[in-house]
Amino acid sequence: MRSSCMFLQIMVILFITVTNIGAQTQPLTNKKLLRPFNNTISALFVFGDSTVDSGNNNYISTVIKCNFPPYGRDFLNHIPSGRFTNGRLVTDFAASYIGLKELVPPYLDPKLSLEELMTGVSFASAGSGFDPITAQLSGVIPLQKQLEYFKEYKRRLENAIVEERTKLLISKAAFLVSAGTNDFLVNYFSTQFRSKTYTVSAYQHFLLQHVQQFVQDLLAEGARLIGVVGVPPLGCLPVLITLNHHSPLQHRECIDSYSAVGKEYNWHLQNLLKIMRIHGTQLVYGDIYNSLNDMIQNPNHYGFDDVSSGCCGSGLFEAAIFCNPNSIVCNNASEYIFWDAVHPTQATYYNLFRSLRPIIDSVIKQ
Helix, strand or coil: CCCCCHHHHHHCCCCCCCCCCCCCCCCCCCCCCCCHHHCCCCCEEEEECCCCCCCHHHHCCCCCCCCCCCCCCCCHHHCCCCCCCCCCCHHHHHHHHHCCCCCCCECCCCCCCHHHHHCCCECCCCCCCCCHHHHHHHCCCCHHHHHHHHHHHHHHHHHHHCHHHHHHHHHCCEEEEECCHHHHHHHHCCCCCCCCCCCHHHHHHHHHHHHHHHHHHHHHCCCCEEEEECCCCHHHCHHHHHHHCCCCCCCCCCCHHHHHHHHHHHHHHHHHHHHHCCCCCEEEEECCHHHHHHHHHCHHHHCCCEEEEECECCCCCCCHHHCCCCCCECCCHHHEEECCCCCECHHHHHHHHHHHHHHHHHHHCC
């Protein structure tokens, strides 16, 4: 299952995990957004990896960046915002649907207004994971540092709107955590830092201990509604198929052994969140595995033509700096599940959002 060259290749093309508007982003306006079910969600706070990083890596020293074309090709004004896709992320669609705002900005953006801060930001960093070593491998922001940024955020807000209003805002906010994929693919299966001392099963439980601690830390900071997203079918990522298939140019099927690891981890994650529930809190599991797998197995139902390669470059290995202004790019990204060799297109993210809507509706009704 291991590839001797996987780490070096994945290090510079990191990552993910994993979501029909047809990737055609309409110009965003300042119109007042509707509030379904008259929900009172005050803000959306996001933690994790490249699936939810809206541009924090733009402001740190790392090669894991995408603030250049063709990233953002279908984003507002075609701006490469730092999102690892051609347009918007699941979190952007979710914030818009809830009625907060059209886009979730990165916390490290120094130009954020007080209003932007009050309605939510992303602390996520592409390449990060629950295992502290994962972020070190690519020089990005660890989950614990993301938590420290949230504590800093609270202090900034308390200075602006006083402590009691800040506590109320946080108690009514939604928190989303999306990480784990890099821990397996970039760390465990690509290096010996953990694999020499942990079996796959033991490493899954090691990660879950970190998930548990992170969720407890958020609860201690005042969070009451927390969603934790599972990992996707790992073996279906184009770069993994390229690196691990005996004939990746002719046969590009998902590698079941990798996907099985993710599926088992997700099962344990669901159980953990059930056990951790206490009165007055909502801990919700977000399933992206089954919805993404359904898109891959039934692409015609979603308008996709290509399920195993990215829109950018050859689609076999390019991501981050290898998907750049000199890359050949497909004409219509909405026909592709993947934008580059590891990250989904905006169309996929929108479909993932749609699959999560029943869960979103159930929590905002309460």
